[in-house]
Amino acid sequence: MLQGPPTDVLLVDLGLPDGSGIDVIQESIIRWPSCSVMVSTNFGDETHVMRSIEAGAAGYLLKDSSPARIIDEIRSLASGGSPISPIIARQVLARFRTSAGVTQDKVVLPGQVEASSELLSPREMEVLNYITRGFTAQETAKLMQLSPYTVRTFVRRIYGKLKVSSKSEAIYEARTLGLLRD
Amino acid sequence: MLCNGIFARQRQAHHDHPRVKKLSTSFVAAAVLLPSLALLIAVGIWYLQGESQQSAAVVHLTQADWQDADGRSFRQPPASIDSNALPHRWQSAALPSVLPVTAQHPAASGGLPVRTTWLKMSLPARPALAGPLVLYGVRIKTDGTVAVYANGRLVHRAQQNGPLWNSLFTPLWVPLDETEGHAPLTEILIRVEHAPETAVGLSSLWMGPVDALRGRYYLRQWLQRELPATLSAAFMVVGIFAFFVWVRRSHETSYLLFFNLAAVSFVGHLHYYVSLPIVSDWFAWLTANALFWLLVVIHLFLRQLHGRRQRWLSLLLVGVTLASSVASLPFIAILPVYPSTSLLVPLMYAIAVLMGLVVSIVGGVSAHGRSREGLLLAAGVGLSTLLGMSDWLLYNNVINPEGWFLGAYTNAVTFAMFGQLMYRRYVNAITEVEQVNAGLAQRLQAREAELELSHKLLREAALRQSISDERQRLMQDMHDGLGSTLISAIRSVEHGGMNSAKVSQTLKDCLDDLKLMIDSMEPVDADLLLLLATLRFRLEPRLEGTDITLVWEVQELPPLDWLEPSSALHILRIVQESIANSLRHTRASRIRVHTAAGGDGITVTIEDNGQGFDVATALDSAAGRGLHNQQRRAQAIRGKVSWVSNSAGTSFTLWLPLERHA
Numbered sequence: 001m002l003q004g005p006p007t008d009v010l011l012v013d014l015g016l017p018d019g020s021g022i023d024v025i026q027e028s029i030i031r032w033p034s035c036s037v038m039v040s041t042n043f044g045d046e047t048h049v050m051r052s053i054e055a056g057a058a059g060y061l062l063k064d065s066s067p068a069r070i071i072d073e074i075r076s077l078a079s080g081g082s083p084i085s086p087i088i089a090r091q092v093l094a095r096f097r098t099s100a101g102v103t104q105d106k107v108v109l110p111g112q113v114e115a116s117s118e119l120l121s122p123r124e125m126e127v128l129n130y131i132t133r134g135f136t137a138q139e140t141a142k143l144m145q146l147s148p149y150t151v152r153t154f155v156r157r158i159y160g161k162l163k164v165s166s167k168s169e170a171i172y173e174a175r176t177l178g179l180l181r182d
Numbered sequence: 183m184l185c186n187g188i189f190a191r192q193r194q195a196h197h198d199h200p201r202v203k204k205l206s207t208s209f210v211a212a213a214v215l216l217p218s219l220a221l222l223i224a225v226g227i228w229y230l231q232g233e234s235q236q237s238a239a240v241v242h243l244t245q246a247d248w249q250d251a252d253g254r255s256f257r258q259p260p261a262s263i264d265s266n267a268l269p270h271r272w273q274s275a276a277l278p279s280v281l282p283v284t285a286q287h288p289a290a291s292g293g294l295p296v297r298t299t300w301l302k303m304s305l306p307a308r309p310a311l312a313g314p315l316v317l318y319g320v321r322i323k324t325d326g327t328v329a330v331y332a333n334g335r336l337v338h339r340a341q342q343n344g345p346l347w348n349s350l351f352t353p354l355w356v357p358l359d360e361t362e363g364h365a366p367l368t369e370i371l372i373r374v375e376h377a378p379e380t381a382v383g384l385s386s387l388w389m390g391p392v393d394a395l396r397g398r399y400y401l402r403q404w405l406q407r408e409l410p411a412t413l414s415a416a417f418m419v420v421g422i423f424a425f426f427v428w429v430r431r432s433h434e435t436s437y438l439l440f441f442n443l444a445a446v447s448f449v450g451h452l453h454y455y456v457s458l459p460i461v462s463d464w465f466a467w468l469t470a471n472a473l474f475w476l477l478v479v480i481h482l483f484l485r486q487l488h489g490r491r492q493r494w495l496s497l498l499l500v501g502v503t504l505a506s507s508v509a510s511l512p513f514i515a516i517l518p519v520y521p522s523t524s525l526l527v528p529l530m531y532a533i534a535v536l537m538g539l540v541v542s543i544v545g546g547v548s549a550h551g552r553s554r555e556g557l558l559l560a561a562g563v564g565l566s567t568l569l570g571m572s573d574w575l576l577y578n579n580v581i582n583p584e585g586w587f588l589g590a591y592t593n594a595v596t597f598a599m600f601g602q603l604m605y606r607r608y609v610n611a612i613t614e615v616e617q618v619n620a621g622l623a624q625r626l627q628a629r630e631a632e633l634e635l636s637h638k639l640l641r642e643a644a645l646r647q648s649i650s651d652e653r654q655r656l657m658q659d660m661h662d663g664l665g666s667t668l669i670s671a672i673r674s675v676e677h678g679g680m681n682s683a684k685v686s687q688t689l690k691d692c693l694d695d696l697k698l699m700i701d702s703m704e705p706v707d708a709d710l711l712l713l714l715a716t717l718r719f720r721l722e723p724r725l726e727g728t729d730i731t732l733v734w735e736v737q738e739l740p741p742l743d744w745l746e747p748s749s750a751l752h753i754l755r756i757v758q759e760s761i762a763n764s765l766r767h768t769r770a771s772r773i774r775v776h777t778a779a780g781g782d783g784i785t786v787t788i789e790d791n792g793q794g795f796d797v798a799t800a801l802d803s804a805a806g807r808g809l810h811n812q813q814r815r816a817q818a819i820r821g822k823v824s825w826v827s828n829s830a831g832t833s834f835t836l837w838l839p840l841e842r843h844a
Binding site: 046062064065066085087131 | 693701704707711714719722723727734
């Protein structure tokens with residue numbers, strides 16, 4: 001399917017019978033760079049969602065959502081926004097806290113444009129904090145005096161950083177384990 | 183290929199490493215040892231050389247003429263004397279020789295306490311020698327004064343006030359200034375004044391250039407005095423070392439005994455080296471008795487080594503020693519000590535020699551087959567006794583006066599024996615420590631492995647336990663919630679009592695419940711707000727499409743350390759039930775969620791503006807099952823729930839403790 005012309009949004013089911021959905025995400029990111037990948041999941045649980053985002057997914061969808069909501073989510077994703085849940089926000093914050101430690105103390109990795117681009121901006125951190133306190137995207141936007149759309153693009157940007165950070169973390173790990181040469 | 187070769191060689195080099203190291207160690211040892219030995223030998227040769235050249239010029243005097251005469255008192259030797267002026271009563275003697283004690287003139291008996299003995303040696307005619315000349319001899323053995331004349335001129339005096347303690351061990355060394363103009367030396371005359379009843383002994387004499395005789399003199403001096411003195415001092419130093427060892431380890435009395443032995447030996451042998459006049463004082467007493475003490479100490483040591491009691495022998499030895507020591511005390515003086523000429527003095531030394539033999543033989547027999555160290559020590563005592571015997575023989579003129587006083591070496595023998603004991607102890611101790619260390623390391627390793635194993639077992643057990651607990655909890659939840667709802671739904675569907683909308687609703691409820699269970703298992707790190715946020719995130723789709731507004735007014739809360747999955751699920755269900763009640767039954771348009779921290783707990787409040795209900799009635803009726811569930815769940819996590827409801831709305835409050843003690 002990925003041989004064909006790119007679509008705007010690709011919906012991937014993680015529980016595909018013929019293999020891991022994660023592979024499909026990685027493959028489609030390479031072949032269709034402009035495509036937004038959305039993962040379809042039963043529960044939106046942390047393990048699946050984080051793995052998908054690290055692989056390059058821009059959003060996720062709960063399978064039991066109402067049709068209207070599904071359409072909303074797909075539209076939002078196509079226009080550059082991403083959804084987030086409190087648990088995921090918390091995980092992202094924790095991930096950047098530890099990887100920030102890594103980038104500050106250890107090496108500046110090649111392919112890393114700037115060390116600071118790896119880190120979250122204060123505004124991005126603020127968004128994540130509000131989400132973990134239970135505020136919706138709309139409420140967060142109001143509290144930060146932004147438009148709801150901006151908040152969702154913030155989330156998309158954060159996911160992008162998470163992807164890079166997970167990659168550089170993998171490189172760092174591989175180096176310390178001696179799998180990669182400097 | 184080349185690469186392979188290099189690697190192979192490196193590997194081999196690595197393999198050979200221990201042998202290379204061993205080789206280099208032994209090489210270094212040899213490189214240190216050989217030069218050290220060579221250095222010592224070279225110094226020895228340098229010190230003793232001089233015999234080789236000019237030995238032809240040395241004259242060995244082995245014949246002497248002698249005569250004696252008795253007088254009333256000691257007199258100063260005249261500055262010069264003509265041997266021809268002396269009476270012509272010369273008798274001939276071959277040197278070395280102990281001159282016979284001639285009987286006094288009956289007429290002078292008792293009245294003439296001083297005898298003067300003259301010894302005359304003629305020098306053969308020879309060409310005049312270059313360089314200073316010297317007269318060398320092993321010793322002149324007398325208890326009186328000595329004067330040496332060369333060509334009738336006084337050239338040397340010794341023992342002017344009687345013999346010194348070290349006189350017998352100090353070789354004779356008289357420089358003779360045969361200056362030009364004088365006639366060449368033709369005669370050596372020696373004048374000795376002494377008690378009439380003591381014999382005079384004289385070794386053979388050498389005359390020659392200083393350089394030719396120096397080696398001979400130094401060798402005698404070194405072997406008879408300096409070497410034993412050095413060994414004696416070394417023994418004392420090691421003894422002091424042993425003393426300090428004992429100070430720290432006072433339960434090991436052998437160190438103290440060793441110190442005692444060293445001290446007694448040192449004091450007992452001091453007379454070989456001090457140039458003090460011999461008089462009957464405490465030093466003479468000490469010198470005479472130290473031998474006995476030494477033997478007693480060694481006997482006690484031997485007893486420790488071979489482990490036999492030998493009470494009678496010990497009593498005998500101690501008795502003899504005490505008797506000798508007390509009776510010869512200077513102020514008691516029942517027994518005479520040297521320099522007394524009494525026959526009792528040689529007898530005392532004979533007893534000491536006998537005691538030495540007894541200690542040695544009995545010790546040797548007792549230690550045989552029981553203690554190698556004891557045997558060694560007994561042999562040492564035997565050897566020392568033999569050495570001491572040579573002293574006794576010399577003192578009592580049994581052998582010629584040119585011999586060696588080997589008694590000086592008894593100290594060295596004792597030192598060697600006990601040094602050997604200490605050395606073996608030391609080496610054994612080091613080996614033992616090494617073995618103990620190795621054993622300790624092994625035991626430590628074994629213990630570590632044991633610990634690791636038990637730790638692993640514990641971990642596994644803990645893991646099994648927590649898995650089992652979790653399974654039980656999940657089973658319980660499924661049984662209470664999801665399971666029972668699904669079963670009743672199935673029953674209803676089977677009996678046709680449920681329309682599809684109702685079925686869908688029931689299934690949705692089941693899914694919601696499942697989501698709650700999943701959320702309860704997410705790690706929230708004691709963050710209640712995160713848990714509530716998750717719940718809101720789940721409820722959000724439900725609220726969509728309704729006219730109900732959810733007002734989220736939460737405040738930061740302190741962490742709840744007791745918040746684990748099962749408590750989390752209880753809280754989620756309590757709050758969800760409350761919101762669901764507002765949604766289903768009260769027709770509210772606004773639900774407000776509010777959190778606050780205060781005192782020893784925190785509160786979660788859910789208010790709606792619906793029609794309200796009568797709390798007491800609801801709790802009593804069957805419809806109040808939901809409320810009872812909330813109460814039950816709150817109790818399970820040691821929290822409290824309460825309702826305030828009227829027509830303007832309902833306020834539900836969940837109180838949770840900050841700390842939950844078991």
